[in-house]
Amino acid sequence: MTSSTAPPPAPSDGPGGSGAPDRRGPLRRLRARDREEAHRAASPLELFFDLCFVVAVAQAGIQLVHAVAEGHAGEGILDYAMVFFALWWAWMNFTWFASAYDNDDVLYRVVTLVQIAGVLVLAAGVSRAFEEHDYLLVWLGYAIMRLALVSQWLRVARASEGPERATALRYAGGVLLCQVGWLGLLFLPGDVRPWWFLVMALLEMSVPPIAERHRSTSWHPHHIAERYGLFTIIVLGETIAAATVAVKSGVDENDALGELLPIAAGGLLIIFAAWWVYFAVPIHGHLRSNRQAFLWGYGHYLVLASAAAIGAGLEVAVEHTVGEAHISTLSASAAVTLPTALYLLTLWALHSRYFKRGIGQQMVLPTTALLVICCTFLGDWAVLAAGLVCALSVVAGEALATRRTAGRSGAAPRTV
Template identity: 75%
Template sequence: MTPSPAPTPASAGTPHPPRPLRRLTARERGEPHRVATPLELFFDLCFVVAVAQAGAELVHAVAEGHAGNGILNYAMLFFAIWWAWMNFSWFASAYDNDDVLYRLITLVQIAGVLVLAAGISQAFEKHDYMAVWLGYVIMRVAMATQWLRAARTAEGPERTTAVRYAAGVLLVQIGWAGLVVLPPHARPWVFLVMAIAEICVPVFAERHHTTAWHPHHIAERYGLFTIIVLGETIAAATVAVKSAVSEHDALDTLLPIAAGGLLIVFSAWWIYFAVPIHGHLRSNRQSFLWGYGHYLVFASAAAIGAGLEVVVEQSVGTSHISVLAASAAVTLPTALYLLTVWILHSRHFKVGTAQQVVLPLAALLVICCTFLGHWAVLATGIVTALAVAIGIALTAGRAAHGKETRPATPTA
């Protein structure tokens, strides 16, 4: 489908206000200067509110000794948040026309995630998913509305894809009602079946036509959400340390935790942005694996902040878990983050065995840090920082000897 010849505010920087209605047609995949819009940034910030709520409830569950149920609820709720965010981001990359109706429907999606966020505590504490289900349905029905708008102006295979998206999204919402009407022991199975169904909708919809998503724009959107999640991790850890210092005289215990936490987050940022991943996103197969895999990247990054809060609570005696369990709350999500970023990002840009093994080996050492007692967080921070330093040294050394086949970048 030929995109509208009129430049959009997102692509051309026009100062004119948005039109009430504009044809929702596909944008050019190779459009220059395609960057995130203010509406997308606002969308991200509102979604991180729900991420913060899920993280806070995970902290409470783990600190009270209910790690199994806490992790299960966290995984389920984080999927709802992440999936709605991801679907909007890919749709916006292909179809954002920035008219008034598009903005209003997007604001409805934001309202949906705030409803979901309001119900997270009830879901964790009382296994009441009514508000969560309602908020999710609001987001997904709004998303189906956008696809129907795209279908109205599309033709041929593009129209079929848009209709399949809308129908698939609406049909799956019927199944999610099982979280509300079925008994608690059946809900994890409902979640598993319906999550698989949600994931299959894009695969089915795009069998014969690929939407015109923009590789650079998608890479930027994922990177921005990673930054926001890591920022939330720092904020959560800071609040935890501040509260502990106010109520307990334990600064000597908390300083190593704070230092280790900062090293972990700083290293996590460096490792993620060490390589320009947009050049790797060329096919639907690559993009599906990369986009879906970020569920683990985002969830583990947010869980690191929750783990730091758990460690702080354990160190000042306000939790009911062992030092080993508290340490694992930081080391395990950190190791998962390192492995998933390596699988999705770094391994595509590594040359030689030495560069390839840095992050997997660092992940293994981080898991070993779990058994270092009160020094586990600081040791984890040191390991991740060393992984960054070694990656930089190996890349610089290879470039200096003229063996680097790609432009030298400060990789980890």
């Protein structure tokens, strides 16, 4: 993902050269799809893939809640970052591969279902990774997903020649080598594992730039933007679900509806604002080259991890309010405000700022993030205050965009 120019449209197996997958047989050559293909949208298989991944994201969030509520925030955040990286990286690699090569034949579907099985194995091992630092199931689930992807790249290599074949083989070889390297998490001493994880994560992220240094894959900008947006929606939906269950438990077990209402209201406002600001701009037009896509795609690790962490933070805030969390009010508030601020700042840096005009619009999200952090010190009202700040930032962004549009001839993009 490092080339500054897109490759010419690749040959298609589809009838008439449309770039769409050819459905005339159960097994077909895995050839590149056309980057200029019209009306490209996420497939039902991709949506199913996302929903299964969120099962593992939910497990990571649950374990993060337990760690923070018990006063082990540092250790819990580190474990969460490691597990979430495995989930995000496997999801991201599949997403970009599918954008370029999805031919929807029987073998492609079966291999994708194998990857889904891998993420479910990984999800089963999340609690042991957090509680016992036993990464065997996490490694096994990750290995299933990665080896399945290797088989897809080998299919591409078999159906291609020249630079495209070399790119596919570099991907397959890089993924295999990294998978061997991840064995270190099973055998290295506990104090070395975080550093080994950092090394391996950097090696994993170096595979796409190395593999595509001579030829870019034909990913579809609109399809990629839609896939990331859909996964963000699913993660935010999981955040709402987790917070709802926490509030329900608090009400049923502790009869604390009055105390929990500010958290519920503030949490909803935060999540609604998180959705609003993400979809306020049409980001696919910005993804014109591999360099831009590389930064945008990799940066979503922080966007998605922080979005999921907001839900965990709301659960921690609920547990603290009903007396089940062994942490201070400040820590409980920070569990919500810090991931919210990180989400807003990362989202601004990745794509919102490219559509803003003038210092006023540029400062909306960074200022909101700063004010959300300040809300941490407002005690029991911190979450509600953070939610109100986020809601007001949406109003301010819309007002600034409307004023600028009214002052110019012609329409301008909405830039919350």
